[in-house]
Amino acid sequence: MLNRIPILSRVSEGFSNAGNHYAIRNFRNALGKMLDSRMTMVYASFLVFVLLLGLVGPWIAPYDATDRIRGEDGELLRGEPPSLDHPLGTTEVGYDVFSRMLIGARPTAISGLLGGTIIITIGSLVGITAGYVGGRTENVLMRMTDLVYGVPLIPTAIVLIAFFGVGFIQSILVIAFVLWRGSARVLRSQVLQIKEREFILASKATGTSTPRIIMKHIFPNVATMAVMFFAIGVGYTIIIQAGLSFLGVVDPFVPSWGVMMRNAYASGQVGNYWWWSIPPGLMIAFTVVSTFMFGRSYERISGGGDDEGAMVQAG
Amino acid sequence: MSEQPILELDDVTIQYRTAGGMLTAVSDASFTIGKGEYFGLVGESGCGKSTIAKTLIGALDDNGQISSGEIRYKGEPIQDYTEKQFNQELRWKEISMIPQGSMNNLDPIEKISNQAIEIAQVHTDMTRAEALERFEELFEVVGIQKSRIHDYPHQFSGGMEQRAIIALALFLNPSLIIADEPTTALDVIMQDQVFKYLDEIREEGGASMVLITHDISLVFESCDDIAIMHSGQIAETGDIETIYDDSRHPYAFMLKGAFPDHRYPDRELEIIDGYPPENMGEVNYCTFVDRCPYAVDECREMAPELEQWEGTESDHLVACFRSEDAYEEHQRSMPESDSESTEVHGDD
Amino acid sequence: MTENEPVLKLENLQKYFTDESLKDRILGRDVSPVRAVDEVTIDLYENESIGVIGESGCGKTTLLRTLMGLYKPTGGEMYYNGEPTSEFSKAEWQKYRRNVQIIFQDPFNSLDPKFTVRDTLKEPLQVHGLDNHEERMHRVLEEVQLNPPEQYIDRYPKQLSGGEKQRVSIARALILEPEVILADEPVSMLDVSTQASILTLLSNLMEEKGLSMFYISHDLSTVSYICDEINVMYLGRVVERSPTKKVLREPKHPYSQALIDAIPVPDPHYNRERTKIEGAALDPVDLGEGCRFRDRCPERMDICDIKPRFVDVDGESIASCHLYYDHESADPAADIDERRLASGSTTSGVEATGKAGDN
């Protein structure tokens, strides 16, 4: 099944070379099953496509982000509608929209991946530790999470970013340092359930150390949840970052899709230059929807089924 | 039995639609339950007991269907009844159910009395006061103080909760009670308390009961008739004494041998190797064939039909091509099986 | 370890749970503890199998988890080969954990759904730094009759039936070649046909490997296939200890009688009377000092408000019930100093018989 998409098949080969490690095996199994479902295939392909763009976009883009396009007559091509030379037309200041779209994939991919990674790292560290260790540690960690829950994301982000400067990376950090809270809560409750299950006790009773139990038993059993939260984190970071760009609090010189939309809007010409604002908007929407749907179907497919045995009992 | 039976199943086949095709959960099952009779349905996990129970009250899962056969309740075919007919004509007042894993079957956020009133109002024209009075009576019957009808389910112990459900099942005076593993989640003493009340109900002579369980000893103690199922097929049915003394289906006598009896702690338990098969589509073989030490080729080619066993006068049906030979072989292979010399408990 | 020393010895072992919330502490409220295990004294010798039976909530699982070292006892002592476990170093615990293994009740929960059979069996070997993994795994799978091992070793729990899962659990417990097996109702969730084969497997393994076993169950009819001796527990206390066949034939304590009389008998010709016991067991909180069975006991007397001593009834059965000793001539101090008596009467049968005789 993996072989349908060349890059995934290579990825999966890489996995098998990495040995038959249980976590990798489980991930690969779930991925394989997921790609059996057609809609998930569509989302997955789209995400792979965005990642590829992020990788090679700037190289294959016909123009630089800041190349101002001039026509044969040497005039700046301002707000040209799509044509063969400029498939998505040009912007008000004469940038090639198509090139900017290709180039803009990278900041989008970076903000998504970085944001998602931070979110799930903090979220699972806090959630799993709180759930497994319990006691005072749990109290402190969960109070902290509650505190973060009280933080209104957008206003805080605006204030912080304005205060510390409008850097692109800073904006991602601010988002991620707030959004881990959801995954921490849910992972903690998952861990609370899992740690009472008898296979954990059996492992403890053989003398397995706590870190090893967490790594080998707890983590793999919440991994599907974690993957889902990672995907959702990616989606949220992208969309909130785009929102912040749109509000103009983020570095306007990083040519992300969000910044493109903002520029289109700021030009006061959105209504006229639809080719300028609609493509980045659609790309953001598709990317975000794909991450959400991909995350959900991963969770559904690989999370379900493990416990189905519990139904079949004597009688 | 001149009187009209309460329930008759005639060659009933029940299937579930699954990703892998039609899974046959029950194939060509037939049995009859008379008025006031307690009927035990036994078999291991997954053999189709709950499927039959759910079918009888029209609560088969959405992907399930009665593919063939007839189910008659008091002579009236009900296999094609709609949800509405079940609700208006049968549920609670004619057929009621004590479901499997009853511990979670009461609404946790509603007082038990309110749950009873709701049932009464949906299915009868009893007034609130009448309903409460009747429910209080029943609480006394099952041995709970009547003042406790206004409790919430979580205020009850497991055994009390189970008895409250029995009270609900008796509430509208049904003619047939279907009890699916009613005591599996309880301790022996509580189990015995629950059966004490079920015995009393029988003595009052009202309802018939289908007792579904994997524990054959409960059926031997509490029922009149028994059917032993294996993987969707009824292997053998008859009255409990006949089946105990003279069972002829290999699964039936092996199951009896596998069952521990605390009176004979030294008796060796019989082992039934393997697991029941998953039956897809039409079942035209004996489902016990892969586990049966007496199987012959014929057993794979055709499903054995339930036939009257000649040696017995009462209704005693066996579905096995080799019941005669198999039984003899089994008797021979058992080392002095009848001398249960290690008995520790004298019969009272 | 001397010749006749028990492998495991529990002396007045006690595990109370106090769920004291912060609020209680601030308000200085006294919270009554849940006395889940209350002064239990049991010896387990080599190649012996001892059963503990009782109703749900009587403390069986708590006792077992304390034996596993998952709970710290709140009183009493547990000795392993004569050494008190309360003084164990980390290394000694690790050795204990290697030699004392557990089999759980619920085959559907006792295997990690993300682990194959191989991963499950390998973990204990890695934790204890043993080699020859493949060989050991194959051997143990053969021992639990998962043949051929290759067919099972790469399966996930959901690809195994209930009975097969339970065999894997047993294999995990055996792979370190332990001395003691703790079994928490290992067959209660299985079908009868499977139950018989697991029981047979367990009792054969015990014999072949000279294992000792602690077998916990609420189901007396299966206990009798495994255990030589049975302890009947009620609300945290052991109320009777007798050889298995003895307790089945002639239970002494009124609770044991009720328990055994309530077991259904698979024989329609046998006319068993339904139980006379009313109600359900209480929670082991605030029960006062007297006999814990007194609110349901058909034989209850006034004196039952005092904690009954453990007495040897007839040289075979030991029971803690006022019916079995003569109070007239008893030393009044004896009723107060139960702790000494409870341990005295069980650590040495001779002494106990002597005492009962003296009375």
Ligand SMILES: Nc1ncnc2c1ncn2[C@@H]1O[C@H](COP(=O)(O)OP(=O)(O)OP(=O)(O)O)[C@@H](O)[C@H]1O
């Ligand atoms: N962690 C805990 N905190 C507080 N009370 C507990 C705890 N664990 C057990 N208990 C209480 O201790 C008593 C004994 O429980 P335990 O689980 O040992 O019973 P059991 O005999 O194993 O029952 P079952 O047959 O249902 O498994 C019960 O009253 C229970 O509610």
Ligand SMILES: Nc1ncnc2c1ncn2[C@@H]1O[C@H](COP(=O)(O)OP(=O)(O)O)[C@@H](O)[C@H]1O
């Ligand atoms: N909703 C369903 N969809 C598919 N298969 C089902 C469904 N419910 C039950 N089954 C299957 O039907 C068979 C009989 O199940 P059940 O009647 O619950 O057995 P029992 O009550 O005897 O344990 C089993 O193989 C079970 O897996």
Ligand code: SF4
């Ligand atoms: S002998 Fe044949 S028909 Fe009879 S039970 Fe065995 S397999 Fe079925």
Ligand code: SF4
């Ligand atoms: S001590 Fe008293 S209450 Fe307890 S079991 Fe004996 S007779 Fe019954």
Ligand SMILES: [Mg+2]
């Ligand atoms: Mg069922």
Ligand SMILES: [Mg+2]
């Ligand atoms: Mg328990």
